[in-house]
Amino acid sequence: SQQGEEDPQALSIQEGENATMNCSYKTSINNLQWYRQNSGRGLVHLILIRSNEREKHSGRLRVTLDTSKKSSSLLITASRAADTASYFCATDVLEYGNKLVFGAGTILRVKS
Amino acid sequence: EPEVTQTPSHQVTQMGQEVILRCVPISNHLYFYWYRQILGQKVEFLVSFYNNEISEKSEIFDDQFSVERPDGSNFTLKIRSTKLEDSAMYFCASSRDRGNQPQHFGDGTRLSIL
Incomplete structure (x- = not known):
């Protein structure tokens, strides 16, 4: 698999439930970033976690990073219909500096 | 914001x-930065730009592509002779600095080559 692979590819949940998306990568990183993309729109930055951090919170979002396993997870708690979107992880690869390498994304559908 | x-x-x-x-x-x-997303595919890095010069570019960014900051506010991507396979969504992004800074993206330009 390539750098920045998310799973699952698609996730459908009921409003109020939690949604967990995972990301795996292959190379050393400066940081890992999560983005949201609503259909036909641009990428909205959600959260950045540095390589020396293990967990980060922002509102209903919780991101973990395990550099030994080269993996990250994004947890959205108490999901809302408005959270319906595609979610991407992107790695800022150590040797390249600010070049972001994106995964294929997880399509999240929150049913009301 | x-x-x-x-x-x-x-x-x-x-x-x-x-x-x-x-x-x-x-x-x-x-x-x-410029990135592109071909329909149904991943977002791909094209080029990064700092201090009026390209700091990094991908294999996609060949001689048909160029970038410019013609004034203090605009940042442009030029494709000289477009091909069908250039059809994609093109995203511009910027960051305050390099290293552990989020990149902020625009809504994109959908380019359709006929």
């Missing part, structure tokens, strides 16, 4: 024609 703006939102061009995509990055940002 300041945002990255891109124009046009949709550009339709005949194959072989030149096209210029425009972006206004966030005003106090120093690093600028």
